[in-house]
Amino acid sequence: MSGEKLIKTLxxxxxxALALLVITLLLLVVGASPAETYGAxxxxxxxxxxxxFSTLAFWVPLLFCSIGLLVTFTTGLWNIGVEGQMIMGAIGxxxxxxxxxxxxxxxxxxxxxxxxxxxGAVFGALWAALAGVLKTRGGVHEIFGGVALNNLxxxxxxxxxxxxxxxxxGGSFRGTVPFSKNALLPLFMxxxxxxxxxxxxxxxxxxxxxxxxxxxxxxxxxxxxKSLRSAFILGVPSERGMIEAxxxxxMMAGLAGAVRTLSWFDSxxxxxxxxxxFLAILIVLLAGSRPLLTLIIAFVFSVLLxxxxxxxxxxxxxxxxxxIIQGALVLFVLLFGDPWRLFKRRQPEPPPEPGPPEVxxxxxx
Amino acid sequence: MTSSTIVLLLxxxxxxxxxxxxxxxxxxxxxxxxxxxxSLDGTMMFSAMAGFVVxxxxxxxxxxxxxxxxxxAGYSAAALSGALIALIVAWGSxxxxxxxxxxxxxxxxxxxxxxxFLGQNFTRIPGPSVKHIGIPVLKDIPFLxxxxxxxxxxxxLTYVIVFVAWWWLYRTQPGLRxxxxxxxxASAFARxxxxxxxxxxxxxxxxxxxxxxxxxxxxxxxxxxxxxxxLGVGWIALAIVIFGGWHxxxxxFGAILYGATKTLATALQQxxxxxxxxxxxxxxxxxxxxxxxxxxxxxxxxxxELAPKxxxxxxxxxLRFAPPEGLGQTFFEE
Numbered sequence: 001m002s003g004e005k006l007i008k009t010l011x012x013x014x015x016x017a018l019a020l021l022v023i024t025l026l027l028l029v030v031g032a033s034p035a036e037t038y039g040a041x042x043x044x045x046x047x048x049x050x051x052x053f054s055t056l057a058f059w060v061p062l063l064f065c066s067i068g069l070l071v072t073f074t075t076g077l078w079n080i081g082v083e084g085q086m087i088m089g090a091i092g093x094x095x096x097x098x099x100x101x102x103x104x105x106x107x108x109x110x111x112x113x114x115x116x117x118x119x120g121a122v123f124g125a126l127w128a129a130l131a132g133v134l135k136t137r138g139g140v141h142e143i144f145g146g147v148a149l150n151n152l153x154x155x156x157x158x159x160x161x162x163x164x165x166x167x168x169x170g171g172s173f174r175g176t177v178p179f180s181k182n183a184l185l186p187l188f189m190x191x192x193x194x195x196x197x198x199x200x201x202x203x204x205x206x207x208x209x210x211x212x213x214x215x216x217x218x219x220x221x222x223x224x225x226k227s228l229r230s231a232f233i234l235g236v237p238s239e240r241g242m243i244e245a246x247x248x249x250x251m252m253a254g255l256a257g258a259v260r261t262l263s264w265f266d267s268x269x270x271x272x273x274x275x276x277x278f279l280a281i282l283i284v285l286l287a288g289s290r291p292l293l294t295l296i297i298a299f300v301f302s303v304l305l306x307x308x309x310x311x312x313x314x315x316x317x318x319x320x321x322x323x324i325i326q327g328a329l330v331l332f333v334l335l336f337g338d339p340w341r342l343f344k345r346r347q348p349e350p351p352p353e354p355g356p357p358e359v360x361x362x363x364x365x
Numbered sequence: 366m367t368s369s370t371i372v373l374l375l376x377x378x379x380x381x382x383x384x385x386x387x388x389x390x391x392x393x394x395x396x397x398x399x400x401x402x403x404s405l406d407g408t409m410m411f412s413a414m415a416g417f418v419v420x421x422x423x424x425x426x427x428x429x430x431x432x433x434x435x436x437x438a439g440y441s442a443a444a445l446s447g448a449l450i451a452l453i454v455a456w457g458s459x460x461x462x463x464x465x466x467x468x469x470x471x472x473x474x475x476x477x478x479x480x481x482f483l484g485q486n487f488t489r490i491p492g493p494s495v496k497h498i499g500i501p502v503l504k505d506i507p508f509l510x511x512x513x514x515x516x517x518x519x520x521x522l523t524y525v526i527v528f529v530a531w532w533w534l535y536r537t538q539p540g541l542r543x544x545x546x547x548x549x550x551a552s553a554f555a556r557x558x559x560x561x562x563x564x565x566x567x568x569x570x571x572x573x574x575x576x577x578x579x580x581x582x583x584x585x586x587x588x589x590x591x592x593x594x595x596l597g598v599g600w601i602a603l604a605i606v607i608f609g610g611w612h613x614x615x616x617x618f619g620a621i622l623y624g625a626t627k628t629l630a631t632a633l634q635q636x637x638x639x640x641x642x643x644x645x646x647x648x649x650x651x652x653x654x655x656x657x658x659x660x661x662x663x664x665x666x667x668x669x670e671l672a673p674k675x676x677x678x679x680x681x682x683x684l685r686f687a688p689p690e691g692l693g694q695t696f697f698e699e
Binding site: 026030078080134137138139140141143144145147148149151152155158159163278281282285317318320321323324327328330331334335338341342 | 456462478482485603604643654657658660661662
């Protein structure tokens with residue numbers, strides 16, 4: 001292995017170590033024991049078979065959202081609205097669960113569950129299409145469209161839970177009635193992990209990777225992501241490409257929401273997404289849009305997410321700790337992840353990935 | 366509604382808009398130099414926490430009777446935090462040539478989490494606040510006096526900062542150079558302007574102002590600290606920067622307009638309790654979309670076309686909503 005190659009292989013350890021060092025210092029500053037905290041984190045994620053399955057259960061929605069983001073990032077779109085698309089997916093699935101499955105408890109899950117997943121995917125895709133149309137037709141950058149639509153989705157959930165879908169006993173602002181049995185995903189033993197959903201997520205990942213790398217459609221999206229202007233000159237229909245990418249992204253996010261409602265929860269809840277969509281953005285940024293790395297980092301993040309709940313219980317530290325670890329990891333990798341960026345003053349034109357080449361240029365199309 | 370309630374309402378709109386104005390002015394300055402600091406939401410959360418905690422600790426440790434020293438310490442801490450976060454954005458984009466939006470977005474999440482984490486022991490406790498001073502003579506002007514000149518000190522400082530920002534951008538040489546850096550970095554570079562240095566400088570200044578905006582919430586407008594104390598405000602500010610066409614005075618106008626809409630919605634909500642509150646909650650986000658649609662699409666262009674010919678040019682200039690051309694782009698020295 002040549003020296004340059006060795007540096008390239010070993011370097012990524014550095015920003016990760018640096019991030020952990022900073023987190024450790026932070027823990028010491030607030031008077032927490034780093035050993036106890038990290039111990040609780042690992043124990044919370046892997047301590048028993050139940051906990052391992054919980055970790056896997058967090059992995060699935062993170063994966064779905066990340067898979068969708070692979071498509072939007074490839075197209076050069078900042079799909080911040082993934083959070084809201086996930087919520088809309090949860091609403092779509094809940095709608096089928098409450099309106100179709102609830103009145104017909106004898107209906108086979110083989111009919112109900114596909115319907116729910118389709119509804120979730122469609123709701124997510126439509127919510128994303130809205131952000132896409134706002135961008136291509138209205139000149140509203142997808143970041144702002146996304147932020148607004150995220151908040152509107154949250155408000156929509158609260159409205160449904162406290163209004164039309166309020167449980168008959170009333171009062172509670174926390175969720176709808178528990179769905180009937182035929183509406184819920186089959187779970188592994190007594191855990192909240194649905195193997196079926198993980199299988200679907202892995203299939204979706206393979207499908208998306210093939211679509212992006214091996215089809216003309218994927219080529220068009222990649223052209224759009226690399227340079228909007230040259231794609232336009234080459235005759236790639238930018239509006240259609242962007243909206244299609246958004247809709248695939250939203251479809252995946254919608255599935256994430258549906259799966260989370262139908263396995264982790266058993267009803268539509270106020271905190272249905274809990275920041276999973278935003279985390280997925282961090283995952284794909286950290287992975288540099290590489291599919292295999294996305295799969296792995298999504299798992300690491302689900303470890304942090306699930307372990308974090310135990311940390312909070314045992315050490316009374318604020319629940320934001322896992323978010324800080326995740327954010328610090330991504331920030332340090334973005335800043336220090338490339339030795340050539342750090343130490344060379346001049347460098348060849350770097351590809352402006354991920355993200356659109358001309359950020360915030362309203363309505364560029 | 367009596368005239369005195371109207372005056373009170375207007376005065377509260379002015380006060381409530383002040384922190385937004387500071388943040389908008391800061392971000393406008395940053396973006397005018399060509400850098401997007403997308404981290405506003407996280408930066409404001411963090412600096413609000415830092416400002417409050419530092420002010421409170423200084424008060425407790427120093428045993429100050431008056432609020433002046435603790436509040437000054439809090440504002441300094443907040444401005445410093447804002448500038449440091451901006452430094453990360455600037456360094457990442459100027460030196461490392463990383464994607465500004467990526468770094469900004471990560472910081473948005475990270476800083477909000479950090480704020481909640483570090484502020485966890487300081488939630489819902491009373492602390493120091495900015496002093497209220499009516500400006501003598503001016504505050505006695507009928508109507509305008511109580512609306513504009515009977516406020517906490519920071520409100521007046523905000524007027525000054527907004528005005529100075531406008532004056533600097535449009536009436537001074539360094540301001541012209543800075544706009545050049547944001548619009549056409551290559552031409553500015555050819556004229557000998559230090560692109561990187563200029564962008565660092567204004568990103569830091571802008572960040573400090575955003576930090577002060579955070580402190581203005583926790584030390585004045587929304588006193589104290591709580592979990593997710595001002596989550597979401599930063600995104601509103603970022604949107605108003607666009608609505609303001611990257612112009613400090615129009616940005617300030619946007620802040621007032623936003624404050625007025627919010628106050629009006631609250632008032633309406635109280636008058637019509639039978640309308641579900643959800644409708645009012647959606648209002649600010651629908652407003653954000655509507656306003657961005659208005660300035661982003663070609664609605665305004667068409668409106669200008671309708672005007673009589675001699676008015677078209679000035680009108681088009683007054684309604685210019687184009688971002689600085691070099692915004693968000695990495696500059697490569699040839």
